[in-house]
Amino acid sequence: MTTSAIVMMLVAMVVVWGGLTASILFLRSRPEVTDGLHEDPDLVRDDERREHEPHPFRDT
Structure with missing residues (x-):
């Protein structure tokens, strides 16, 4: 692998794993509240x- 390929691979890894880490930290600090429906x-x-109506169908 060339040096530029390794650098691009590292940049991509930092972006992906950094985004994953940031989203996990965000969700841990502000969890979604599900008290009920x-x-x-x-x-x-x-x-x-609609539960009691017949299912619509197409005759094509």
Whole structure:
């Protein structure tokens, strides 16, 4: 491998692993809060209504 190829490989490794490390540290400091489901009641009502309708199909 040439020197330029090794340097580019190291740069790519730093970018990838650095991004991974940064995202892990960010998620550890600010975890996603999942206290429960906070769904819009209108959307829930629409989903329950669609459960009882026949599945749409195409006749192509």
